[in-house]
Amino acid sequence: MSEGVEWVLHTCVNLSWVGRPVRSARLATFYDLPPAYLNKQLQSLVRAGVLTSVSGPKGGFTLARDPASISLLDVVTAIEGTDPAFRCAGILAAGPWGDKEADYAATCVISTAMRKAELAWRKELARQTIADVCASVERRAPGEPERTRRWLS
Template structure:
């Protein structure tokens, strides 16, 4: 399974917003500058996060993006599904129906061992992403790189 680069961009943008000054909205341009990303494309990812209720946006001279809720309430899975959508990674086409011993009256999405294995793997992946919040990631970054919050605030404060 391969996710778009938008997932990485969205996760890092959300983490950066956890370190923004309290109540400050951050523009897409400032977030893009942190990671040398194209502003227009990052803005599309940020808008997807707004539609998912992860971020809020405001317009005007002091406009930009802010987290819509506490980082402990946003899971990594929330961010992934905001960017990639909710569809399953594996889509059983029930080809076993046409294979040796296949029968027309069987739901192979449920009966096929390959389909079952893929669903179990995807559920484990989703459970792992749902078990980690932005607050968890924030804590890990702060533990490994204690200067990151202050450096981020400094970069976001630049005109």
């Protein structure tokens, strides 16, 4: 996974606490990130319907939906895409007992195990929301939302 996933997950949490548009440059400064690269990642979230981009002097980025309706999988797929992490190349076909006609992506034990693991990972990401992450952070660091609001204001 690219580092952009981490950046935008933290940014979504911060935006949920702020509750108003924040410019990408300000969001980038919060974690000392490259502004142009973060902005590119944020635009991906806009295209995916996770964020809204507001133009004008009080513009910036804001969550497009309630944090409870934005899953971690929504964010990950907006940045990384929906392609599977593991792609079976069917190397068994080239082995000494290989069958050039076999569908190894469907029958290979390794391919099956990798698909099963990825499905479990995606289900877990789909189960957790930005609101869930916010609640966990708030339990561990109760002052974090207010500190973040003040800093980004």
